[in-house]
Amino acid sequence: MTNLVGQVGCVTGFVALIIIGIAFGAGRFLDNYLGTQGIFTVVFMLGSFPVTLFAMVRVSLLLVARAQDRIAGMDTESQENNETTSQEEEAHR
Numbered sequence: 859m860t861n862l863v864g865q866v867g868c869v870t871g872f873v874a875l876i877i878i879g880i881a882f883g884a885g886r887f888l889d890n891y892l893g894t895q896g897i898f899t900v901v902f903m904l905g906s907f908p909v910t911l912f913a914m915v916r917v918s919l920l921l922v923a924r925a926q927d928r929i930a931g932m933d934t935e936s937q938e939n940n941e942t943t944s945q946e947e948e949a950h951r
Contacts, residue, residue: 881906
């Protein structure tokens with residue numbers, strides 16, 4: 859479970875860096891191209907916060923759902939192994 863938390867944190871942090879970097883780069887590009895004095899950079903940076911928040915929540919939910927499916931699969935597999943072992947023990951008696 860600790861591994862999952864670490865993975866979610868790393869992935870969401872990486873997603874945030876990418877979105878903020880794209881917003882900053884696009885803002886700087888438009889400011890240089892249009893000759894404005896930073897207005898696009900400020901607007902894009904402010905706009906990147908809700909986009910980043912939304913992306914982080916969606917990625918977190920996706921990763922947690924995948925982890926829960928994996929855990930449920932392991933539990934099912936463990937129960938099947940226990941049942942098989944119990945049946946084998948009864949057959950030997």
